[in-house]
Amino acid sequence: MPGLDASHGDHIVGNIAALSHDLLADTCQHILNYLQGHVRGVDSSEISDSFQRAGVSLDHEALQNIIRFLLLTFRSAGKSNLSAEDVVLRLQEGSSKWPKASLQVVQRLWSEQGSLVHARQETQAMLSIGQLVDMQWKLGMAVSSDTCRSLNSPFVSLLLKIADPSGQIYQRSFEMTIPQFTNFHKQFKEMAAVLETV
Structure with missing residues (x-):
């Protein structure tokens, strides 16, 4: 979905696939909270702490890549007003490394909150002032x-x-x-x- 070369995208997807369902859902929720305007930004140190507590050891760059990938995915899906099924389809088209369970987490969260992200982005576009x-x-x-x-x-x-x-x-x-x-x-x-x- 986001514009990445295939090998780099597959590497990021591989790191996402290594996350537990709860950890992936928690990470996605941080990003969705930001895109809905509930928080001022995505706190990567908080996400890093939750990774460490769960025993997942990723270097700083790998963590940032996961956050950027998910942020771009959800932001792009919000701007295009994609359904949860379309988000999953685009992710599968971008990489064959997606495990079904990870896609189910993304699909569930987007089906619950995608319309809120889209509405927030439309409001921001209408109110786009300096x-x-x-x-x-x-x-x-x-x-x-x-x-x-x-x-x-x-x-x-x-x-x-x-x-x-x-x-x-x-x-x-x-x-x-x-x-x-x-x-x-x-x-x-x-x-x-x-x-x-x-």
Whole structure:
């Protein structure tokens, strides 16, 4: 399913096949929780700890490859709105090394949670707005301005760095009078308070 060369994909599938059903289900659940927005990221150290407790010894790169493979698989399936049967079919097409029991784990989890992942991805696509990366400000004195009525009045100059959904960073700058900046600050505090309750 994810774009891997066959030998590398078979090696990753071989490592996944060595996991117990419970360990595979737990690893998949970590990833599905992230894709549904329940957690901010996939905690590979937590997954590594559960592997060690179960007696599975994989090096860091092998563990990261498993996580990336499953993440790409579920993310791709969510974007394409695939059924659980289609996910299993694509995995089987990608590698002949999949054991039936591992595919059953993936199929069960995707049939239970795939629609939630798809819904989250559609929502993110609709709400794909830029993310504020950095904000700088400085206080200045107006010598000439379109918004300040009188010269020699203080103003605040803001420079915002924003990452758009594609990952490209762009800058926007603007000036505000002190009352405008005070109102802007107040609105930012209100937004922060609301976001803390979410």
